[in-house]
Amino acid sequence: MIQIATGDPRSITQQIVDAVRRQIAAGELAVGDQLPSVRGLAQQLMVNPNTVAKAYGELSSEGWLDARPGLGLYVATPRQRLSDSERERRLDDAVQRFVSDVIGLAFPAETLVARVSEELDALRPKKRA
Amino acid sequence: MIQIATGDPRSITQQIVDAVRRQIAAGELAVGDQLPSVRGLAQQLMVNPNTVAKAYGELSSEGWLDARPGLGLYVATPRQRLSDSERERRLDDAVQRFVSDVIGLAFPAETLVARVSEELDALRPKKRA
Amino acid sequence: MIQIATGDPRSITQQIVDAVRRQIAAGELAVGDQLPSVRGLAQQLMVNPNTVAKAYGELSSEGWLDARPGLGLYVATPRQRLSDSERERRLDDAVQRFVSDVIGLAFPAETLVARVSEELDALRPKKRA
């Protein structure tokens, strides 16, 4: 289930992309599972179908989803699409951004590291019953 | 010294804001230090003075800088402006965003945590020579 | 309806910010209500769209509004953003400023207090018909 938050600074497209990525990473969506149709999800989230289509397109080009024309979208087999240097660059960007975001909040470094660690643990793939 | 990267996804304004915040947090700029003038920094970075002014304005409203018309901008005395609940909310947002950013990069959680930790250590205030 | 007064010592931006804050505080704008578009309000007030955008940006960063790119601006859910010490500091500043402003007008203290009290009552949230 995806929730769109009105106060969220991210665009609606980005919220959908993030939510699906998390569901796949956490194992809530397994390889081969089918995703809701563009029209169905758009109706459920009360957003423009173009917005959902764009999010799905982004996820496909990132290698999370495979489109089977006429059948729908399915969770793809994990593969490493990015070069090592590109992965390194993105990690660095994300770390820099995180630090910039929390730099003014006056939390001790230990607290920050602990929170990141907890959140990553929570996302570790879980088997479904 | 501030550097503007053209390939950076952040806006120029945001790059300036981030750079100044980091310099203050790292102790490279001490309380009471004067910042480069709007026009001077704009010329040095080859950007429009309005862009620098916007960045400085944002830093002032966030409490990092004090503007003294006719004199210049100075590093402000730190104070806790935000409520605990707001700080908690922002930390949570930052953690969520970081996780979303790195979720597809297939790095082990330990690596991610270590990188965040290193980066935070690097920002711990240092005395200047 | 917002009115811009040319003789007002406040900047146009500030007049817009104040007007919107008051409308929200008085309940004329409810949580979730959409605001006039940047371009629309600019045309109505006969000011530059950038000026309206600056006012809206300030209101957003203060937590009064949520901007949803492509959709518009909406009244945000209220929350306590500032720490108690910061609220106290700002109240003190406002009181000091008020006293400085009226100190030379030779009104009896009772009159001044009564006027402030009336004005605050007038702002108490009202149901709309």
Added chain:
Amino acid sequence: MIQIATGDPRSITQQIVDAVRRQIAAGELAVGDQLPSVRGLAQQLMVNPNTVAKAYGELSSEGWLDARPGLGLYVATPRQRLSDSERERRLDDAVQRFVSDVIGLAFPAETLVARVSEELDALRPKKRA
């Protein structure tokens, strides 16, 4: 004794004007008292003499001070310089501004009124020993 605060959003000129007005209103400076010389006060406050001269000029034109050429500046006999309508207008502006300043702080109206009342009482003219 006048104090110039670096973090104060008011201009230095305005800080001096406000401080002198308060001292006169509170009776710390009595009618006929001499003020510090422009040069002397400028040196003490570490500001430009032009700034002090400008503040004194403003106070003189508002009727708080009388300049006795060659002798210095003295606290003037109170008189009502402004028309009733002008006084009313200024009071209204000050009230509006105060309300705008505190509208987002979420203090109960009673607290706000009480604080204004206290501050006005503290300024009631006192005899000096």
Added chain:
DNA sequence: GTGGTCTAGACCACG
């Protein structure tokens, strides 16, 4: 259509 960003250039008050 929406808001967001950047550039360019003008004018003001302050020190």
Added chain:
DNA sequence: GTGGTCTAGACCACT
């Protein structure tokens, strides 16, 4: 010289 404000017009991403 300083920062602050406003105007004008362009370009971008999002819906």
